Amino acid sequence: MTADLRKYKNLISVLVFSGLGLFNSCIDDFADLNSNPSTITKPNIRFLFTQCETAFQPGDYSQWFYGFDYMSNWVQATVPGGGNSNKLNVITQTGCGYQVNELLRYANEIKYQVSLLGEAEKAKHEYIPYLCNPMLVYLSMEDADMYGSRQYSEAEMARYGGTLKPKYDTQPELFDLWLKQLDETIQYLTEKKPVDILGTQDFVYKGNLAKWAKFANSLKLRIAARLINIDKERAIKIVNDASKSPAGFLETLEDDFVYNKGKRDNNWNNDISVAAGSRQLINFMINNRDPRLFYIFQKNDYNSNVVQGFFDQKRALPSYVEKNVEYTLDANGKKVFKNWKEPGEPWVRYYGLPCQVELNKNPAYDEYFDPNNSIFCLFANDGAKKTYTPIAYRNAESIKGLLTYTYPDVPGVKPVQDKEPYGWYGLYFSAGETNLLRAEFKLLGATLPKTAQEYLSAGVELSVRGYNNVAGLNHLPYYDITYVNDKHDKSIKLTEAQVQDMLTHDVYKLTGSQDENLEKVYIQQYIHYLMAPMDLFVTSRRSGIPMSGSTLLPYEQFDPVLGDKYLIPRRFPVSAPNQSDILYDITIAAYEAQNYTYSGEAFNTPSTLNSQRVWYDKGPDFGKGPKK
Structure with a gap:
């Protein structure tokens, strides 16, 4: 997929649907609105925001089916049930990429609808487009992680007088755009201090705007992590500046971005095989x-x-x-x-x-x-x-x-x-992650108020508690009850004794050299991201963890005899669009600007995908440990 137009949906029908606000847990009853839903012609901005949140889908079916298993297997977190074959590093297609486009459609429509309001109503609603920014940054970052340049700044704007041929923003441009959008959100929410009108139509944070500001500010840590090997000085400055923000970071379990669309939502209808x-x-x-x-x-x-x-x-x-x-x-x-x-x-x-x-x-x-x-x-x-x-x-x-x-x-x-029909809860961003990232940056020289050890200890504990929290919400097997026929069975529900026992182990203590301490922090980031394979892959790609020869979590040669024969892709393949595509020239120019092979026999070979990397990917080879 290379074109917005290819995936462009009829916005009229989309907006009519969004006006209905069809969510079990966050509905405003149309009876209360004293309106016939069949006569609504102007979308309710609050309902549009709910639909925008619904479009926020960092791990949908196509990603898990086509891309996530590859990434998890490549960084040795998982192994196919039948074992790795000699084709483990060969990939022909993925369902990852352009996850942000549907979200852009709603975000742009929200901004447009707010612009049409009178001054009094505009003052009430104008904060809502800012809440879309961190979700847009989150998804577009993951789109760019495996492809590089993306259509973003001009994308999905044709309805509002924009172009049908949106440009590809380069990764350097994207990083600047993301930071600008996050800064705008943080500044508006912390300085204007708007009064929320979304309430439960915001099914993530229930209208808690302080948490949205924290979410936006915390995303800067993800951006900095991706810049660490190409511009360490800028990465550390981003972290230092974010640490001074009045917004703060996600710090507690209550701050976690936990995603659930309703009591009967199952995330998607299809099943996948898991490794x-x-x-x-x-x-x-x-x-x-x-x-x-x-x-x-x-x-x-x-x-x-x-x-x-x-x-x-x-x-x-x-x-x-x-x-x-x-x-x-x-x-x-x-x-x-x-x-x-x-x-x-x-x-x-x-x-x-x-x-x-x-x-x-x-x-x-x-x-x-x-x-x-x-x-x-x-x-x-x-x-x-x-x-x-x-x-x-x-x-x-x-x-x-x-x-x-x-x-x-x-x-x-x-x-x-x-068989209980519980809806699905996803842990998309958390206080555990923000602490683990700050542990890394503290070791790398960032000016932060706590020690790297304090951030690591808090990060590990909050990561564990965050996972336990969504496990309870998802009612995983063995969580609420044990197997009644097995008297030896034990619950997987977290106990305080388990937390304390865990933290006594040396792998959670930064008592070694800088390199040894960094490895320990990166291992914990790696484990935290096991249910977010894109971020798992990015972490392994930029850190070289797991590391060959490690006494903690070793990287193993896929073929001990042939050694590095199995080159692991560093990005996903891209292919040329049809020449009849109106975006053909723009797309090819974007590929060529990144020196990507996009046709012929070599466009998806492991050697091509290992050597032709996205702009910010200047990290070590897989298994080589942190870049010196």
Whole structure:
């Protein structure tokens, strides 16, 4: 996709829909308006803003289906269930990019409608367009992360006398535009101090304008992080200036940008397959007692009942599972499950996959991949096979709501299911993130009031609590209740003891050299972004974390024999539009200005996508650690 026009929708029908304000949790009843909705010709600006928030979708179905799995696998956070193949670095298409366009349509219409109001009404409404700015910056930043130049400043303006051929803004221009938009929002909200009229039509912050100002100011930290390898001095100045802003940063759990469109919203209707956690990441989180493990990944199927089922049928358990099982032998020599060894439930229900390519063809790794579907299974009395997974996959219910979860048990047991139709909550920006970013910048020389250790400790704790909060709102399996048929099952709900235990571990303490401390901070950013794969990828790309040879969270060669054969793309491919496209010349000129290959056999090869980078991507190679 290269053109706004290609995705341009009929704004008349869109605005009629937006006037209806169709949201379970944030509706103004038309009966109260004393109007017939079929006769409305002028959109209600408050309802338009609700629709604008609805268009804010940093992780929609197409992104998860086409792009996010690639990025997570490339930075060794996840591994496909069947293992990495020798095509792991090959990508042909993505659904990521131009996520901001629909949001632009509503933001531009809101601004236009405000301009038509009389002075008294304009004074009440004129703050609303400013609330659109941080959402626009958030999405356009992610669009630019993998493509570079984007249509933004002139985009979606044809309806208001603008051009049908919007220019491509370069990344340097975009960074300036983003900062300007954020500054305008912060200045208006902090100086004008408008009185909110949105209320629950703002389903994110419920009309709390101080939190919108914090959100805008905190986004500057994301911008600075992307500039760190190309203009460190400017990046630090951005952070220093933001720290002096009267807006402040997202600092508490109550400040988190938690996104939920309604009680019955499931984020999207389609299902996706989710990858498993990588072995080194899962082990790192278990060894350092990081409870985010429970919310990012799903418990495996090997509860105590299933383990006993394998014992009863004298079938082998994966060795990594059995090493955590305490059992006795009965009079016939049969194993009888007694308890889980330390660290016990729920930690012993999480195991990851190795990252190396083609391991599913190596018999030595059959207990990870079961390529013949003969290991991870039990049999019913009639011979029917029931399959189980010992591996921890990404928690699908943390991505998409309204899922049915079936608790694992042995064949013949009536299935117990979690079918409750809860809406979906997404943690899109948080106090955990702002603290973790400030920990990095404090180490890099920013003038900030607290120590890097204070920011790191607060960042990790708030990240954990933020993930726990949305896990509760999403009612993840095992959160509210344990499995009734398994007396050894434990809840994944966060406990204070878990928080305190976690923070005692050395990986959360900045007691080493500058390089060692930076690695620890980057690892925590990496973990925080596990449910936001675009930011996960950007963090790994700019930091070189995970790092080869690390004693904490090591980067592993995808092929230990061939070494760096598997070049990992640094951006997504672009392709030439049809020559009949009215944006053809503009698009090609934007590609050529960035030295992008866009046609022929090489436009999407790993070597092309690794060497032809977006403007700000001057970071280290993957696995090489922070740039010196």
